[in-house]
Amino acid sequence: MVNLTINGRQIKTEANTTVLEAARANNISIPTLCANEATAPYGACRLCLVEIKTARGRERLVTSCLYNVEEGLTVQTNTDRIRKIRKMLIELLLARCPDSDVIQKLAQEYGVGKSRFVEQSGTNKCILCANCSRTCEEVVGVSAISLSKRGTEREMTTPFGDDFSDVCIGCGSCSFSCPTGAITVEDKKGKRTITFPHNIVEFKLKKCSVCGQYWAPEKQIKYIAKTSGTPLTDYDKCPDCRD
Amino acid sequence: MVKIKSPAELGALKNSIMEKRQAEKPVITICNGTGCQAYGSKSVVAAFENEVKKQNLESKVDLKVIGCPGFCERGTLVVIKPKDIFYQRVLPKDVPEILSETIGKGNIVNRLLFTDRARNEKIVKEGDVPFYKSQMRLILGNNELIDPEKIDDYIAIGGYTALAKALQMTPETIIAEVKKSGLRGRGGAGFPTGNKWESTRNAHGDIKYIICNADEGDPGAFMDRSLVEGNPHSVLEGMIIGAYAIGGHEGYVYVRNEYPLAVKNMRLAIEQAEAYGLLGDNILGSGFSFHLQIRRGGGAFVCGESTALMASLEGKVGEPRAKYIHTSEQGLFGKPSNLNNVETWANVPLIINKGADWYSKIGTAGSKGTKIFALVGNITNTGLVEVPMGTTLRTIVFDIGGGIPKGRKFKAVQTGGPSGGMIPEKLLDLPVDFDELTKAGSMMGSGGMIVMDEKTCMVEMARYYTNFLMGESCGKCVPCREGLRQMKYILDSITEGRGKEGDIELLQDLAATMVDASLCQLGQSASNPVMSSIRYFRDEYEAHIKEHKCPAGVCKIAAAAAK
Amino acid sequence: MPENENKAKVKEVIKKYHKDKSTLIDVLHDTQAAIGYLPREALETISAGLDIPLSKVFSVVTFFKAFSLTPRGRHLINVCLGTACHVRGADKVVEQIEKELGIKTGENTADLRFTLETVNCVGACALGPIVVIGEDLHGEMTPEKVSEVLKNYS
Numbered sequence: 001m002v003n004l005t006i007n008g009r010q011i012k013t014e015a016n017t018t019v020l021e022a023a024r025a026n027n028i029s030i031p032t033l034c035a036n037e038a039t040a041p042y043g044a045c046r047l048c049l050v051e052i053k054t055a056r057g058r059e060r061l062v063t064s065c066l067y068n069v070e071e072g073l074t075v076q077t078n079t080d081r082i083r084k085i086r087k088m089l090i091e092l093l094l095a096r097c098p099d100s101d102v103i104q105k106l107a108q109e110y111g112v113g114k115s116r117f118v119e120q121s122g123t124n125k126c127i128l129c130a131n132c133s134r135t136c137e138e139v140v141g142v143s144a145i146s147l148s149k150r151g152t153e154r155e156m157t158t159p160f161g162d163d164f165s166d167v168c169i170g171c172g173s174c175s176f177s178c179p180t181g182a183i184t185v186e187d188k189k190g191k192r193t194i195t196f197p198h199n200i201v202e203f204k205l206k207k208c209s210v211c212g213q214y215w216a217p218e219k220q221i222k223y224i225a226k227t228s229g230t231p232l233t234d235y236d237k238c239p240d241c242r243d
Numbered sequence: 244m245v246k247i248k249s250p251a252e253l254g255a256l257k258n259s260i261m262e263k264r265q266a267e268k269p270v271i272t273i274c275n276g277t278g279c280q281a282y283g284s285k286s287v288v289a290a291f292e293n294e295v296k297k298q299n300l301e302s303k304v305d306l307k308v309i310g311c312p313g314f315c316e317r318g319t320l321v322v323i324k325p326k327d328i329f330y331q332r333v334l335p336k337d338v339p340e341i342l343s344e345t346i347g348k349g350n351i352v353n354r355l356l357f358t359d360r361a362r363n364e365k366i367v368k369e370g371d372v373p374f375y376k377s378q379m380r381l382i383l384g385n386n387e388l389i390d391p392e393k394i395d396d397y398i399a400i401g402g403y404t405a406l407a408k409a410l411q412m413t414p415e416t417i418i419a420e421v422k423k424s425g426l427r428g429r430g431g432a433g434f435p436t437g438n439k440w441e442s443t444r445n446a447h448g449d450i451k452y453i454i455c456n457a458d459e460g461d462p463g464a465f466m467d468r469s470l471v472e473g474n475p476h477s478v479l480e481g482m483i484i485g486a487y488a489i490g491g492h493e494g495y496v497y498v499r500n501e502y503p504l505a506v507k508n509m510r511l512a513i514e515q516a517e518a519y520g521l522l523g524d525n526i527l528g529s530g531f532s533f534h535l536q537i538r539r540g541g542g543a544f545v546c547g548e549s550t551a552l553m554a555s556l557e558g559k560v561g562e563p564r565a566k567y568i569h570t571s572e573q574g575l576f577g578k579p580s581n582l583n584n585v586e587t588w589a590n591v592p593l594i595i596n597k598g599a600d601w602y603s604k605i606g607t608a609g610s611k612g613t614k615i616f617a618l619v620g621n622i623t624n625t626g627l628v629e630v631p632m633g634t635t636l637r638t639i640v641f642d643i644g645g646g647i648p649k650g651r652k653f654k655a656v657q658t659g660g661p662s663g664g665m666i667p668e669k670l671l672d673l674p675v676d677f678d679e680l681t682k683a684g685s686m687m688g689s690g691g692m693i694v695m696d697e698k699t700c701m702v703e704m705a706r707y708y709t710n711f712l713m714g715e716s717c718g719k720c721v722p723c724r725e726g727l728r729q730m731k732y733i734l735d736s737i738t739e740g741r742g743k744e745g746d747i748e749l750l751q752d753l754a755a756t757m758v759d760a761s762l763c764q765l766g767q768s769a770s771n772p773v774m775s776s777i778r779y780f781r782d783e784y785e786a787h788i789k790e791h792k793c794p795a796g797v798c799k800i801a802a803a804a805a806k
Numbered sequence: 807m808p809e810n811e812n813k814a815k816v817k818e819v820i821k822k823y824h825k826d827k828s829t830l831i832d833v834l835h836d837t838q839a840a841i842g843y844l845p846r847e848a849l850e851t852i853s854a855g856l857d858i859p860l861s862k863v864f865s866v867v868t869f870f871k872a873f874s875l876t877p878r879g880r881h882l883i884n885v886c887l888g889t890a891c892h893v894r895g896a897d898k899v900v901e902q903i904e905k906e907l908g909i910k911t912g913e914n915t916a917d918l919r920f921t922l923e924t925v926n927c928v929g930a931c932a933l934g935p936i937v938v939i940g941e942d943l944h945g946e947m948t949p950e951k952v953s954e955v956l957k958n959y960s
Contacts, residue, residue, distance in 0.1 A: 043565050044719050046760045061759055066565045081759070088756035092725035116749060117729045128718065133861070143859035147718070148868040150543070150560070152728045154718035159864040160846060160875075167859070281933040281943035315932030462888030465929030500835065500872050501928055503941075541831045541870025544926065558830035558858065560869040576828075617931060619890035625932035657889070693889045707892055711926065717869075 004073040019064035019075055020048055030064055030077050031086065031106065033179050034129035039138045041065040045129055046089055051076040061085075083110070091115045093127055100125040102180045125182035126197040128154055132174035132183055142223070144168035145196065156182075158199050170194060170203035170217030190214050208238035215239070246520030248528040250407035253398070256519075260399045269304045269346060270324045272387055273333075276311035276472050277504055278465070279318035283334070287319045290338040298339075304346045307396075310473020310508075312387045313627035314374050317357065322369050322387060329369040330355040377643050379605070380629045381613050382589050386473035391508045394515040397476040403521055405592035409484045410529040417488040418444065421591065423599035425611035430456055430547070430584030431659065431688040432764075433610070433677040439581060442571040444489045446579035453486045453494035453533070454575065454582040456552060457509075460499065460544035461660030462711065464691030466615040467585035469627055471498065471505040474589070475512035479535070481588030483522060484595060486533040489581050494533065497552055499540040510537050544661075544715035548763050549574075549582045551717065562717045563763035584689065586615055606632035610676045614690060621696040623648045628692075630675070637671040640694060651696040655779070659688025661708045661715075662768035664775025665701060684775045686768070700797035701780040702787055706734035708772035716765060723766030726757040730773065740800035742788035747777060809847060815840040816848045820855040827856050830866055834873055843874045871925075879914045879921035881959045884938040885947075888927030891934035895948075899935050900924065902949035906956060920959070 002015050006028050013022040018041065023030050033045040041063075048064045055072030064077070076082070087110050093103045095117035102125075107113075130147055133156060137143045144167045148157050158165050170192050175183040184195045192203040205214035206221055215238035225232045247253050273291060275284045291306050312320060317331035323345060330341065330352065337355060344350040356365040357372050366372050389396040397403070409417055422437025443451060455478060459467040470478060482494060496513075498506045513535055516522035524532045543561045545551045551561040553575045574580025590612055594602050603611050610632035616639065618628050623645030630639060636656060640646065647653050655665040658675075664685035666673065673679055677687045695704065713727040730753055733746050754770035761767045777784060786792045791800050819836045823829040833852060838844050844867055853860040867873045885900045900911065903922060907915050914921045930936050933945025937955070944955050 042719075043762060044721065046721055046762070049760055062567060063565060063762075067567050085756050085760050088752065089721050089760065092721055092729065095729065096725055117725075118732045127721070128724070137859075143861045146859075146861035146865040147560075148865055149718075150545075150869045151716040151718040152713055152724060154724070159849075159860045167861075277928065277943070278930045278932055281930040281936060281945040315930075318932065459929070460926070462886075462892075462927035463890040463931055464927070465931060468929040501925055538829075539832055539835055540872075541834070541866070542872035542925075543870055555831060556828060558828040558856075558866070559862070560865050619931035619934070620893045625890075660889075691889070693893065695893060699893060704893075707889070711887075715926075 002069045002071050004069050006075040007077055013069055017069050019050060019067045019069055022069050028077060032065060033127060034131060035065045036131050036177055039134040042130060047086060049082060049085055051079050051082060086110055087112050092117060096120050097125050097127060100180045124197055125180040126156055127180055129179060131177040131179060132156060135173050135177040140171060140173050142167045142169060156197055161199060163199050163201060165201055168201055169220040169223040171220045192217050208241055209236040210241035211238060213238055244518040250527060253403055253407050257398050260395050270307050271304055272307045272309045272322045274312060274318060274320040275308045276469060278311055278315040279320060282318040284319040286335045287333055290335040294338050294342050298342050300342060300346055307390050309389060310386045310391050311469035313383055315626040316624050327369040328367055329357060329372055331357050374624045374643055377638060378629050379613050379631050381593060383615055383627060383629045389474055391473055391475055392511055394476060402476050403480055405595040406480050406483055407527055409487060409595050410527055414488045420599045421594060424594045424602040426590055426594060427610060427677060428584055429586035433687060436583060436587055439571060440485060440489050443579050443581040446572045448579055450578045451489055451491035452575045452578055452580040453482055453491040454580060455482055455496040455585060455588055456582055457496055457498040457585050458540050458547040458552060460547040461689050461691045463619045463693050464617045464660060464689050466617055466627055466690045468502050468505050470585050470589055472508050475509045477589045477592060478585055479512055479516055481591035483533055484591050487531050492533050494535045495556055496535060496537045497540060497556060498537060500542055506539060513537060545717045545765055548765060562719050607674060607676045609678050614675060616690045616692045618644050618692050620694040621647055622694040632676055633674045635672050635674050647696045654697050654699055655695045657693040659686035660691045661712050662771055663688045664771045665779060667779040684778055698795055700793050700795040701776040701783050703738055703797050705773045705776045706738050709734055712769045720762040720766060722757045722760040723769060726753050727769055729753060737787045738798045740791040746788055747784055812841050812848055813851055816851045825856060827858055830856060834867060838873060843877050879918045881920050881939055883920055883922045884925040886928055886936040887924045890931035891936055894934045896935040898949050899947045902952045906952055
């Protein structure tokens with residue numbers, strides 16, 4: 001067990017825990033956008049920055065999602081300096097994604113009015129946190145999408161910007177993990193449409209042999225059958241009709 | 244080539260190489276580094292080769308094609324040894340005369356000599372040329388004695404004797420010596436090298452990687468290029484000593500793709516060192532093995548950052564990662580890794596051979612040894628300058644650099660590349676020292692020194708650097724990516740006459756967050772050019788914003804914009 | 807058929823690097839040197855041969871400036887925009903080349919004679935502004951010299 005202090009409170013936690021995990025386990029809130037319990041921490045949005053002082057007296061700013069707890073660590077999550085940084089980060093994100101309701105809500109929470117910066121158009125709601133591609137790689141295991149180019153030109157796309165994908169199984173985990181709703185999934189008339197920031201990919205949905213409901217993309221079912229080593233016929237019925 | 248199996252055999256090889264050479268036979272050294280190649284040095288080399296045959300002078304003179312000796316302004320550089328006759332701006336058409344007059348008859352070809360305009364006299368000997376006189380060329384000086392494609396040249400000047408000596412010391416003793424020398428990283432951060440070696444040695448695990456950062460991304464800096472092109476073995480020798488001290492058996496030399504000659508020469512050096520048993524299995528019969536691979540960059544400044552470089556070596560995009568756990572603990576492929584810059588590695592054989600006591604007498608209290616700088620821009624003598632730490636900027640710019648050409652005035656010198664800052668005239672007496680330069684709002688950096696004259700607009704320079712960094716940002720973290728994007732917009736509008744009240748303060752606000760919140764050094768230091776130019780040249784910003792005028796006359800601010 | 811030839815060349819490159827995933831960047835360099843650029847099929851072969859998801863290969867190719875997904879001209883023009891060249895007027899040289907060839911940086915001439923790119927420092931700063939065409943270094947370039955230099959490349 002490790003003993004540390006967060007915002008003046010004595011906290012006891014297991015070793016190999018991040019400061020963010022320790023804070024959340026103790027109902028201390030730290031804002032995040034790129035953190036995702038199902039994937040390894042990424043440290044890109046910088047919203048979870050906290051001020052720390054180690055037992056040996058070293059003071060610095062660290063992203064709590066990546067910094068492991070240490071014996072005798074002192075953490076401050078809401079100092080003036082931290083709030084100032086968060087305000088600026090939100091102001092920058094607001095200029096990038098002016099239409100994002102999630103960013104607008106954060107702006108309200110942190111007292112950010114209109115952004116002083118030049119608004120970007122066409123980036124819709126993607127903040128390049130890579131939750132989608134990291135989930136696709138680490139959880140689903142197909143790596144269908146990725147961040148291409150670099151710097152201010154960076155974008156989340158399928159390879160070559162195709163409106164199809166050889167490996168995407170249409171599971172929609174990317175959309176589920178996206179903090180701003182930049183990826184949407186729509187099921188309609190036997191077809192699933194996943195709309196990415198720059199691409200649209202469509203999938204044929206499987207119809208249940210019993211109730212006739214469309215329940216999952218055929219490609220996803222094929223993938224599940226293959227990886228679990230079960231026959232495809234197991235999936236002719238939707239989960240509800242399978243008892 | 245037969246493998247050298249012991250230090251004694253190395254000594255014997257050196258003697259046999261020296262025996263085959265006639266000490267008094269003139270040698271014509273011709274620079275064929277990338278800089279002189281831009282002057283057409285390849286044709287000069289070819290002309291010499293042809294003319295020597297034509298004039299039947301093979302028995303009278305040897306030719307040696309060398310890497311960059313540093314006085315790039317005057318290429319193609321030709322020095323005739325042992326008298327050190329210095330010919331500059333040599334063209335193919337000058338070659339027959341050099342051979343017939345200087346080699347054939349012992350006469351000097353006056354028009355090819357360097358003219359010291361200050362004293363209005365022609366200089367014959369290389370060492371008397373003002374550019375070289377105030378330098379202390381401990382590292383770069385060897386470039387003139389070596390054909391980089393011939394390992395025997397390196398051995399002839401004592402190459403690999405430091406390695407032989409080191410292999411008879413214990414790793415701990417070597418590390419103690421490097422610590423004692425006070426050597427600090429030459430890549431820019433200035434981290435104490437001995438400490439880094441020690442941390443990596445003490446880290447958990449049997450597999451440790453030894454890496455050379457030859458990515459040299461700072462535009463205007465080419466010190467590392469000249470070392471890797473001109474004396475690759477000095478870097479290799481340093482790496483092998485380091486590997487032995489740290490306990491690493493595998494390593495990489497990461498060279499940026501934009502340096503094809505450096506890649507070629509280093510590759511050849513590795514092959515030749517392996518053939519001699521100085522690299523690879525059972526080095527010099529010591530039982531210690533170390534294997535090196537060369538890898539190329541893909542064209543990304545961010546890959547000069549250690550974790551981005553390592554990601555690139557793993558076949559991934561050059562995205563840095565947090566360094567809460569140092570790379571000396573978890574680096575390449577998650578293993579303890581020791582990464583050092585080219586010039587840092589090149590200093591190691593010198594420290595081992597001459598000792599830490601000798602080395603630490605050079606330089607200042609906090610910055611030991613010499614540093615190589617690339618002196619470029621609006622300066623008379625462009626080239627590579629090696630001076631002891633503590634030399635003032637004024638000495639470098641005026642005594643060595645020859646001051647500002649075209650009768651113009653000095654305005655600022657930029658050190659540290661895009662991560663550094665502008666230093667104005669009033670601070671010219673600052674010594675080159677890691678800590679002093681940082682205090683002034685700049686940094687030592689890798690060694691690029693860009694001189695700017697009165698016709699430079701400091702706001703435009705800040706815009707240039709911001710634009711550069713924006714293009715090189717990896718794009719992972721919000722403060723760097725979005726911060727640079729917005730900084731560029733603001734600087735664009737100021738230089739285009741659309742600046743408004745509050746722009747300076749907004750730049751400062753943005754900079755504060757970029758410094759505090761960016762993931763890596765690129766983002767953390769990205770606002771240095773802007774902030775240092777505001778600190779020392781605020782009046783120029785205000786002229787652009789309030790009066791819609793560019794005092795240096797550079798920015799095209801249309802009269803209409805002033806309305 | 808060029809496609810089959812290309813596939814064979816790529817497989818040779820992968821073999822040379824022992825199918826080592828970490829050598830992706832060198833594999834891409836050698837492949838681009840062999841084919842002239844990186845066509846889609848080559849990247850698919852590399853993805854399969856090195857067992858790296860295509861999306862990750864695509865990320866690396868688009869991250870690094872050295873790589874091109876589209877065919878390049880016979881002569882690659884690289885204008886140095888490093889700081890030393892910049893203070894000596896490199897952007898005017900770029901503008902002049904753009905004007906002469908009727909293309910913008912990053913583009914090819916219609917007849918695929920030239921591709922125009924910029925680079926951040928080749929380390930020959932004494933002769934700035936520098937323009938590299940293929941393997942030739944042209945130093946002390948001015949807008950006035952552009953036409954003459956380009957004439958040498960057919």
